[in-house]
Amino acid sequence: MADPMRIRARAADGIVDARVLMAHEMETGIRKDSAGKLIPAWFIQEVVCQLNGKPVMTAQWGPAISKNPFLQFKAKGKAGDKITVTWVDNKGEKRTDEATVA
């Protein structure tokens, strides 16, 4: 199981500003290891962000997103709302984490 995400969300003037830090290798599939062998691609392909159980944003990523991806997004909401973020990588592994908007 992958490490948990760190989610921080803050509300100001009816807009929730959420910052998510995920723990993932994000291998491109075109890098080689010290023995000259290709390291297989391993990266997050989809991210779904929900606010109070309702999807607000879905993202699809390619291998060009940096290792341990950072994502910041904004949505209409208020303090106390619940943010849920789910990612799925190209191996089918997934992780969901929740946070409450401060």
Next chain:
Amino acid sequence: MSISRRQVIKAGGGAALYSALASVGFFQANPALAAAWKKDWFDAKNVPDALKAMGIASAPNSADIVITSPDIAENGMVVPVGVASKLAKTEMAALLVEKNPSMLAGFYEFTTDAVPDVSMRVKMGQSSDVIAIVKADGKFFMAKKEIKVTLGGCGG
């Protein structure tokens, strides 16, 4: 760094296998994540191909799309880039790095509850233009910004 044809085929084969397995429910995809990963979008190797794959005939430049990033990035492994759209009814925003082996870094689809303003960190192989493509009210618009990279972020 060169990418041989063989490697490209190999990488493509893996992705194809994944989508085949996913399609038979091997990975028990979450119903909320039903949209299939747009492999053909991510496979595009240049801007015209990417636009074609995304079904975009033309995308005029728009001053209402703001790309936030440093002008010079020291480390190509982590380049912070933000895309914000002030266009009404923004549905989708995509970020492309023109000179990356896989051009499309990612794209974001917004519901009406979202504010189309996202930030991320991307890898950049070399100094290049980054292009933001925004779909608003059914039409496509784009914006461009050059980012100089001191140390490339691909290969290793």
